[in-house]
Amino acid sequence: MDNSQHTHIVKYKTFAWVLLILLIFTFSSVAITQLELGVYSVTAALVFASIKSVIVLMYFMHLKFDKKFYAIMMAGIVLLLASVIFVTFLDYLYR
Amino acid sequence: MTNHIHIDEHRDDEGAKTGMWIFIFTELLLFGGLFIVYSVYRYLNPMAFHLAAEELDVFLGTVNTVILLVSSMTIAMAITSIQLKKKGLTLILMGVTILLAIIFMVNKYFEWTGKISHGIFPGSEILHQSSQGEILFFGLYYAMTGLHALHIIVGVGFIGYVMWLVKTDDVKHDDYVILENSALYWHLVDLIWIFLFPLFYLIT
Numbered sequence: 390m391d392n393s394q395h396t397h398i399v400k401y402k403t404f405a406w407v408l409l410i411l412l413i414f415t416f417s418s419v420a421i422t423q424l425e426l427g428v429y430s431v432t433a434a435l436v437f438a439s440i441k442s443v444i445v446l447m448y449f450m451h452l453k454f455d456k457k458f459y460a461i462m463m464a465g466i467v468l469l470l471a472s473v474i475f476v477t478f479l480d481y482l483y484r
Numbered sequence: 485m486t487n488h489i490h491i492d493e494h495r496d497d498e499g500a501k502t503g504m505w506i507f508i509f510t511e512l513l514l515f516g517g518l519f520i521v522y523s524v525y526r527y528l529n530p531m532a533f534h535l536a537a538e539e540l541d542v543f544l545g546t547v548n549t550v551i552l553l554v555s556s557m558t559i560a561m562a563i564t565s566i567q568l569k570k571k572g573l574t575l576i577l578m579g580v581t582i583l584l585a586i587i588f589m590v591n592k593y594f595e596w597t598g599k600i601s602h603g604i605f606p607g608s609e610i611l612h613q614s615s616q617g618e619i620l621f622f623g624l625y626y627a628m629t630g631l632h633a634l635h636i637i638v639g640v641g642f643i644g645y646v647m648w649l650v651k652t653d654d655v656k657h658d659d660y661v662i663l664e665n666s667a668l669y670w671h672l673v674d675l676i677w678i679f680l681f682p683l684f685y686l687i688t
Binding site: 396398399400401404405407408411412415416418419422423430431434435437438441442445446448449450451455459462463466469470473474477478481 | 501502505509512513516519520523524527528542546549550553554556557560561563564565567568664667668671674675678679681682683686687688
């Protein structure tokens, strides 16, 4: 077998920075939800969670460095889930 | 090595990784479905979910989030160190990941036993006297964090197995796709927690 795949070595420092950013987002989302902003705190918490998961997918899970094929499949799954959530809520909101 | 006959082993790293990703997609759909159940019931019982979520300890949830994020970093770093041919460091980083996973489970144990000792568990007397929404919240809480915890246990086993492969040089700098796959699995566990944490602990 041909094992001459392109190997992208991610630096330790990159991962440390990624962790730092993830921790900042975690503490921000804890802080913002303590403020009792009602609907906005739900939105903020979910937006922060989404940003965190994109960072995890891109750096920790190597999607940024791997073949685009994986990222496209991942986007497809997100789209599928989003549309199922959308359709479910259409049903509950306009029943 | 003694007189081994050299046989070209079949190896397809790309295929192995694609398989792992497809498995991850099925996991995302599994938890995605549970998240939809959660959000519909939350929409139908906003007050009960609000009251019930206040029962959960934000501090403990935050500590566990930090633990999982750090463990995700250490397993990601383990791939870098195996690529740089640093076997010792790889084993240390994987060991730290497993250690953090165990600490996560210890926290989870104290969290669950705390709730159970307060009489909050599926089928308990206290929950039977609560509203439908609160019963649903705690049912989902136990089911979803329990399923997640089960994934943590599987992850510890998987990473432990790969550690052994690293130790015996079956996984090395030019052949480490199973380490990558175990790391992908571990990041999935982290990814799910990233959503479980705000939904159960933060949004009250």
